[in-house]
Amino acid sequence: MKLTFPHMGNVYIAAKAFFEELGQEVIPPPRNSKKTLEIGTKYAQETICLPLKIMIGNFVESIERGADTILLTGSCGPCRFGYYSVLENNILKDMGYRVRFIVLDPIGEGVDKLKKNVYQLFNAQNIKDVLEAAKIGWQLIKKADYITDLSNRKRAYAINSYEVDLIMDNYFKEVEKTFGAKEMMELMDSTIDKLNRVKIKQNFSPIRIGLIGEIYTVIEPFVNLELERKLGHMGVLVEKSLTPTIWVEHHVKAFPFGSKLERLKHELAKPYLKTAVGGHGLETVGSAIYYAQKGFDGAIQLLPLNCMPEIVAKSILPNVSKDYSFPIMTLIIDEMTGEAGYMTRIEAFMDLIKRKRRTVANG
Amino acid sequence: MSIKVGIPRGMFYFDYYFLWKNFFNNLGVDVITSPKTNKDILNKGVELCVDEACLPIKIYHGHVDYLKDKVDYIFIPKMTSIHKKEYCCPKHIGLPDMIKNNIRNLPPLIDTEINLKKSHKNIKSSVFHIGKHFKKNSKTIAEAFQKAYRQYQEYIEMTTSKIIPIDINTKYKELSYITNVKKENYGRRIMVLGHSYNIYDYYINMDLISKLNKRRFDVVTAEMVKENRSREYAARLPKRMFWTHGQRIVGSAFALIEEKSISGIVYVSAFGCGLDSVLIDLIERKAKENRIPFTLLTLDEQTGEAGINTRVEAFIDMLEWRNRDEIDLSTHG
Numbered sequence A: 001m002k003l004t005f006p007h008m009g010n011v012y013i014a015a016k017a018f019f020e021e022l023g024q025e026v027i028p029p030p031r032n033s034k035k036t037l038e039i040g041t042k043y044a045q046e047t048i049c050l051p052l053k054i055m056i057g058n059f060v061e062s063i064e065r066g067a068d069t070i071l072l073t074g075s076c077g078p079c080r081f082g083y084y085s086v087l088e089n090n091i092l093k094d095m096g097y098r099v100r101f102i103v104l105d106p107i108g109e110g111v112d113k114l115k116k117n118v119y120q121l122f123n124a125q126n127i128k129d130v131l132e133a134a135k136i137g138w139q140l141i142k143k144a145d146y147i148t149d150l151s152n153r154k155r156a157y158a159i160n161s162y163e164v165d166l167i168m169d170n171y172f173k174e175v176e177k178t179f180g181a182k183e184m185m186e187l188m189d190s191t192i193d194k195l196n197r198v199k200i201k202q203n204f205s206p207i208r209i210g211l212i213g214e215i216y217t218v219i220e221p222f223v224n225l226e227l228e229r230k231l232g233h234m235g236v237l238v239e240k241s242l243t244p245t246i247w248v249e250h251h252v253k254a255f256p257f258g259s260k261l262e263r264l265k266h267e268l269a270k271p272y273l274k275t276a277v278g279g280h281g282l283e284t285v286g287s288a289i290y291y292a293q294k295g296f297d298g299a300i301q302l303l304p305l306n307c308m309p310e311i312v313a314k315s316i317l318p319n320v321s322k323d324y325s326f327p328i329m330t331l332i333i334d335e336m337t338g339e340a341g342y343m344t345r346i347e348a349f350m351d352l353i354k355r356k357r358r359t360v361a362n363g
Numbered sequence B: 001m002s003i004k005v006g007i008p009r010g011m012f013y014f015d016y017y018f019l020w021k022n023f024f025n026n027l028g029v030d031v032i033t034s035p036k037t038n039k040d041i042l043n044k045g046v047e048l049c050v051d052e053a054c055l056p057i058k059i060y061h062g063h064v065d066y067l068k069d070k071v072d073y074i075f076i077p078k079m080t081s082i083h084k085k086e087y088c089c090p091k092h093i094g095l096p097d098m099i100k101n102n103i104r105n106l107p108p109l110i111d112t113e114i115n116l117k118k119s120h121k122n123i124k125s126s127v128f129h130i131g132k133h134f135k136k137n138s139k140t141i142a143e144a145f146q147k148a149y150r151q152y153q154e155y156i157e158m159t160t161s162k163i164i165p166i167d168i169n170t171k172y173k174e175l176s177y178i179t180n181v182k183k184e185n186y187g188r189r190i191m192v193l194g195h196s197y198n199i200y201d202y203y204i205n206m207d208l209i210s211k212l213n214k215r216r217f218d219v220v221t222a223e224m225v226k227e228n229r230s231r232e233y234a235a236r237l238p239k240r241m242f243w244t245h246g247q248r249i250v251g252s253a254f255a256l257i258e259e260k261s262i263s264g265i266v267y268v269s270a271f272g273c274g275l276d277s278v279l280i281d282l283i284e285r286k287a288k289e290n291r292i293p294f295t296l297l298t299l300d301e302q303t304g305e306a307g308i309n310t311r312v313e314a315f316i317d318m319l320e321w322r323n324r325d326e327i328d329l330s331t332h333g
């Protein structure tokens, strides 16, 4: 079994080390690139949402490197993601590839199937092995997220923000050369060390922006055209409403009740949106209010073209924005999104926020 | 004067109007509907709704706006799930919330959640929640609903049975949108697929049904295939289809494709429909395997009738040619 999985931000870093540690052969897809997107756009149906297109690109690039098994987390509605695996399987078959899909569907779809998949993936004999392995995986995910977050913070405060990019690019390069959890942890620790040594501005209070919206576009920098870096270089501090850590805490660790943070966001959203609507539509509304209450300067919603839950959220955000006098901008993203127009909109939004800060300061 | 409840003529109207209307009437409540979709309703909807939404959602905004000054309540249930373990579209679930945030000065909404995901028994509490606006007594409410539900089942039986009762057009006058579809005259038929509100709102699809009839084709829709049959066929998918509307559309299509009782398929889809992006792929594959011609009409507020006509004409021409060729083949071979 040569295992691969789609890219989703930094998850591959944890996943690679984790599965190597368990004795699986892992072939992570090359980092997302124009080529990845081109493959996806060419072979996936035009009308499907963007994440699927990128995933197809990932799979093809991994298969070409020898992968024969694809690992996916599943869901069973109400959003399209739940049917991704079937569509992807069809597309790959059309292209003449024969691969196996392992889809980790929620427990509601049958405990036995999930158990079988997990035991096989984790090379586990019993529940103790599974829990042991899960512990390592969880540490890796948390640390990978910590680095992403630290780099975002440092970038906003750095005297030379490009120093942070240098450290991060180097980290990504080194990831490919490591093997197993121990080496990965070492690399992570030394990266944290380097980031901590970046010189920062004193007495500086950056603009703070919450990134909200569809999970994949929030987590995967290639898809959002490196929004975190762009904002960081403008001296803006970015916090993401969704990270792999937040996801795991909500869906796995606190199952079936959900994590405290997510429950808080649901409560906040209630006056505007009574129930969940699939995807992360409810979280988007809740996060906007959460950031407004935390004194952030604004929020940016990321919406992959035609994303159903985020369209519901987008209908609601103007009222949140008005009630909390909290600027919110929506960026719609598809395979045609161009760098130039995108940058213009971000800059205009930052100008608006700066103006607002000045009026608040003066008034 | 009795209380007036408005039911917008869009979205689930085309599935449940009959049930809802009778339920409200049985409770002694008058029901007012908006007129058939027209240009004003469309324009108003486009103005009120976010750009990114699909056409039927925009149009629905127009219908709600029409009703808002004319009734005491507007009925916009939150359709989360209408079948065990299944869901509706995320936009169906968020519909009342979208409406509330997009339209000002609304009368009170009855936006009760219908969520049968865990159990079909949950319908009871939804029914009470709705009925409580008008009647105190739970038993009265339950009876009003049961009676309406029996009538609704008769109606479902009617739409899925081969025989058309003679009095159909008098008894179900308001339901002419579906009874018109059911006429059988030409001995050959095209399956028209898509969400009910895209098929039975003749304004949305520019009266596609008549266009097909004019070219001497009968029409069959997903609603005309019995539910258990659709479910049986949908169960052949490699993964459980978790959208109830997906079950109905894909299952009915698979059934008729496999029994080879249709000449072709026209799929009517709203631009940007998330469910359709999945369903179309599944159906088109199956149609191809079975050599059933398939065409897709994508609609948004800018779609012109001329373009639709050309597509439909071209598709039918192709079907006619194909028929002729097949007859030629059999006489020679």
Ligand code: SF4
Residues within 6 Å of the ligand: A049, A050, A051, A079, A080, A081, A082, A214, A278, A279, A280, A304, A306, A307, A308, A309, A310, B274
């Ligand atoms: S949440 Fe949006 S992007 Fe994700 S599957 Fe659903 S529609 Fe697609």
Ligand code: SF4
Residues within 6 Å of the ligand: A308, B054, B055, B056, B057, B089, B090, B091, B092, B195, B270, B272, B273, B274, B275, B276
């Ligand atoms: S099913 Fe499609 S057409 Fe209907 S509301 Fe959802 S996205 Fe729109």
